[in-house]
Each structure stands twice: as C-alpha cells, then as structure tokens.
Amino acid sequence: MRNFFLIIxxxxxxxxxxxxxxxxxxxxxxxxxxxxEVVVSFSNQITGKIYAAYADVTDYLTLGITNRLLAEExxxxxxxxxxxxxxxxxxxxxxxxxxxxxxxxxxxARVINNSYTKVNNYLTLDAGKNKGIQRDMAVISSTGxxxxxxxxxxxxxxxxxxxxxxxxxxxxxxxxxxFGSTIWSGGSPQSGSLLDIPSHAKVAVGDTVxxxxxxxxxxxxxxxxxxxxxxxxxxxxxxKVKLSTDFQNISYVYIVRNLLKTERDTLEAKLNANDQ
Amino acid sequence: xxxxxxxxxxxxxxxxxxQVLVLDQLEISGPVNGYFNAYLYILFILMLPVNINKLFxxxxxxxxxxxxxxxxxxxxxxxxxxxxxxxxxxSFLHVIAPREGYESTVRLTMQGMGGSTFLVYAGVMTxxxxxxxxxxxxxNFLNFFDLLLRVLTCSVFTMVLIVMSQILxxxxxxxxxx
Numbered sequence: 001m002r003n004f005f006l007i008i009x010x011x012x013x014x015x016x017x018x019x020x021x022x023x024x025x026x027x028x029x030x031x032x033x034x035x036x037e038v039v040v041s042f043s044n045q046i047t048g049k050i051y052a053a054y055a056d057v058t059d060y061l062t063l064g065i066t067n068r069l070l071a072e073e074x075x076x077x078x079x080x081x082x083x084x085x086x087x088x089x090x091x092x093x094x095x096x097x098x099x100x101x102x103x104x105x106x107x108x109a110r111v112i113n114n115s116y117t118k119v120n121n122y123l124t125l126d127a128g129k130n131k132g133i134q135r136d137m138a139v140i141s142s143t144g145x146x147x148x149x150x151x152x153x154x155x156x157x158x159x160x161x162x163x164x165x166x167x168x169x170x171x172x173x174x175x176x177x178x179f180g181s182t183i184w185s186g187g188s189p190q191s192g193s194l195l196d197i198p199s200h201a202k203v204a205v206g207d208t209v210x211x212x213x214x215x216x217x218x219x220x221x222x223x224x225x226x227x228x229x230x231x232x233x234x235x236x237x238x239x240k241v242k243l244s245t246d247f248q249n250i251s252y253v254y255i256v257r258n259l260l261k262t263e264r265d266t267l268e269a270k271l272n273a274n275d276q
Numbered sequence: 277x278x279x280x281x282x283x284x285x286x287x288x289x290x291x292x293x294x295q296v297l298v299l300d301q302l303e304i305s306g307p308v309n310g311y312f313n314a315y316l317y318i319l320f321i322l323m324l325p326v327n328i329n330k331l332f333x334x335x336x337x338x339x340x341x342x343x344x345x346x347x348x349x350x351x352x353x354x355x356x357x358x359x360x361x362x363x364x365x366x367s368f369l370h371v372i373a374p375r376e377g378y379e380s381t382v383r384l385t386m387q388g389m390g391g392s393t394f395l396v397y398a399g400v401m402t403x404x405x406x407x408x409x410x411x412x413x414x415x416n417f418l419n420f421f422d423l424l425l426r427v428l429t430c431s432v433f434t435m436v437l438i439v440m441s442q443i444l445x446x447x448x449x450x451x452x453x454x
C-alpha cells in the first residue's frame with residue numbers, strides 16, 4: 001500500500017495528465033457526434049471480432065452436438081427421400097378399341113438389381129403380385145427384349161435376363177419372316193446368336209431381328225440387328241446378333257401382361273393332352 | 277508575486293476574448309478555409325511562470341482549453357490539446373534551458389528567454405498543440421498529409437500573432453502584457 005502511494009507520488013504529474021486527458025476524451029466522445037460515431041463504430045469492430053473469435057471457439061466445443069443433430073437430420077431426410085419409398089402406383093396403358101381387342105398391357109417397373117457378367121444373369125424389378133405380375137410374363141425395355149419373369153413376390157419379381165444360357169427367344173428376320181431362336185451363350189452382353197435360320201434364307205448384315213408371337217413375347221419386339229453371318233452345318237446359318245437392349249445401362253422396363261394367355265394356354269394344353 | 281498572478285489572470289481573459297471574439301470569427305471562405313485558423317490562446321499556457329507547480333499547470337491548461345471549448349461548442353477538443361502541451365512544457369523547457377537552468381524569476385517571453393530560444397519554444401509548442409487539436413478534430417489518419425499542411429499553415433499564422441504580441445508588449449513596457 002505504501003509503495004502504491006509512492007508510485008502515485010512519483011508519477012503524480014503523469015497520472016494527473018492521464019486523468020484530465022481522460023476527462024477531455026470523455027467530454028469529446030460524449031458531446032461531439034462525429035467523434036462519438038467513430039468511437040462507437042471502432043468499438044463495434046473490436047467487440048465484433050471478439051464475439052467472432054468466441055463463436056469460433058464455442059463452435060468447436062459444440063461440434064459433437066452439431067454432428068449428432070446433422071446425422072439425425074440426414075437420417076430424417078434419407079427416410080423422406082423418394083429412393084426410400086416403394087412405388088405403389090403403377091400405370092397401365094390400355095386402349096379401348098371396338099375393332100381391336102386389347103391383348104397386351106404394359107406395366108412399368110424399375111430395375112433394382114441387374115447382372116450381366118455371369119453365364120446366367122437375372123434382373124430384379126420393383127413390381128410383384130401387388131401389380132399383378134405373374135410368372136412367365138415378358139419383360140421389354142424401350143429398346144428391345146429384356147427377359148421373362150421367373151419368380152414373383154409381393155413387391156418384387158426376378159427376371160431371367162436375355163443374357164442367360166437358358167433363354168431361347170423365338171425370333172425372326174423382320175424383312176422376310178424366317179424364324180429361329182436367339183440364344184446367348186456368355187461373352188459380350190451385347191451379342192447373341194440367332195440359330196435355325198435356313199441357309200437359303202436371304203439375310204444381310206444390318207437386318208433387323210424381332211420376336212415372333214410363338215413364345216412369351218409379343219410379336220415384333222426388337223431383339224437386335226444382324227452383325228455377322230456364318231454357317232453351321234449344311235442347312236442352317238449361324239447369325240451373330242447385336243442385341244438392341246443395353247443391359248449395362250437399363251433402369252426402367254415394361255412388364256407385358258398377355259390378357260389372352262390363359263385362353264391360349266388352355267387351348268394348347270388340350271393339344272398336348274391329345275398328343276399324349 | 278501578487279502582480280504576477282494578476283497579470284496572468286488579466287492575460288487569461290484577454291487572450292480568451294481575443295480568441296473567441298476576434299480570431300474565431302475570422303472566416304476565410306474558399307479552398308483555403310481551415311488553413312488559416314490561429315489559436316493564440318495557447319500563449320497563456322506558454323507564458324505561465326517557469327516555476328509553476330506542474331499539477332497546477334495541467335489544471336490551468338485544462339481549464340483554458342475547456343473555456344475555449346465552451347465557446348466553440350466542442351467539449352474536450354481544445355482541453356485535450358492544451359493538456360498535451362502542458363504535459364510537455366516542463367520537459368521541453370528543461371531541454372532548451374541554458375546549462376545552469378532557468379532562474380525562477382525569468383519570464384517566458386521573447387525578451388526574457390532571448391529571441392531564438394523563445395521562437396523555438398513557442399514554435400514547437402504551437403506545432404504540437406495544433407497537431408493534437410487537428411488530429412482530435414479529424415479523429416482519423418485519412419488525408420494525413422493534408423492535415424499536416426493545415427497544421428503547418430495554422431502554426432505559422434499563430435506564430436506570427438505570438439511574435440506580434442511579444443513585440444507590442446515589449447514596446448509598451450511597464451503596461452499590461454498581452
């Protein structure tokens with residue numbers, strides 16, 4: 001305490017100067033609008049910087065809580081995202097015509113699983129019993145054949161891809177009607193083989209190959225184009241077909257419902273029964 | 277001693293009136309406005325006795341500046357600038373003093389100190405005061421060189437008035453100093 005007074009005594013001139021100068025500055029800032037404005041804006045800058053630095057620090061401290069809140073929000077948004085929903089609606093394209101009776105209905109579906117690298121490839125679609133899908137329905141895309149429905153669950157169905165060693169697609173050369181079977185025996189997902197075309201049939205590279213109505217597909221669905229013509233044995237050509245459907249890039253397909261299938265099956269079953 | 281106090285009181289009022297009623301009323305319009313403001317009142321602070329109590333010096337300077345502020349409506353501005361020269365005055369007098377120091381009876385006038393010493397003393401003090409004052413008025417360092425030019429021109433103007441007042445009081449020796 002004694003030292004304190006000694007210091008005050010020693011520096012009394014300087015302290016008095018600071019004191020009076022402080023009063024002057026106080027009066028200056030208090031009573032002169034321009035100087036007050038400068039001081040206020042300057043002090044606002046300083047306090048603003050201090051608050052910003054404080055916020056930087058507290059931001060780090062609350063990072064854990066913020067992360068948790070963001071994760072919760074992400075989960076909530078992900079739940080609301082359209083990818084999380086099973087599309088219950090489906091569109092049926094029906095044409096009412098008095099002259100022509102509707103035979104085929106098309107049900108759109110999304111490809112949710114797809115393989116093309118194996119020998120036996122399958123697709124999974126997001127349509128099932130709830131949309132009236134049944135075994136052996138044909139599946140096509142906007143560019144051509146895709147496969148045949150193999151198994152159906154409530155919401156999904158599996159499809160035997162055209163890229164499957166078991167697949168035989170009854171096909172014909174569109175321009176002259178010679179028909180055979182398109183098969184795929186592994187290898188490139190873009191090329192299949194058309195068998196059983198008689199060797200006298202006129203076929204050129206680039207000819208269009210489409211489905212016949214003999215099999216489960218509707219007639220005239222695009223299979224592909226003739227890419228290469230060879231011979232197998234004496235009586236048949238072996239034709240390489242470039243498949244029109246790009247199985248490596250397929251996301252939406254149509255499932256074909258044949259409204260007259262039961263009638264046809266019953267009739268054909270009788271035929272088989274007669275034979276036996 | 278009594279007359280010394282009386283002389284200073286008279287000088288205080290005289291300089292305040294001169295400053296407020298004459299010098300502050302001068303208006304030079306045009307581009308040189310603000311370049312020729314004289315602040316002669318600081319002569320009171322400069323001429324206070326050499327052996328005055330330092331705290332009392334500060335106090336008197338503060339009062340002087342504040343009085344001017346009351347008339348100009350700028351509380352704190354002249355008070356602050358006056359305090360700066362009052363704070364520097366003892367040290368600066370010590371620096372420019374002759375080797376043996378000032379006699380306590382010496383008068384801080386042109387006659388008492390010698391012409392050149394007085395000019396240095398008054399000149400530096402005037403410059404410091406004007407620099408402080410204009411800086412406080414501007415309250416920033418933008419256009420600092422323009423401000424410096426104003427400080428110089430105003431200082432010259434004030435110095436001219438100070439020297440004139442010294443010559444006048446020297447002529448009327450024995451009369452009231454102004």
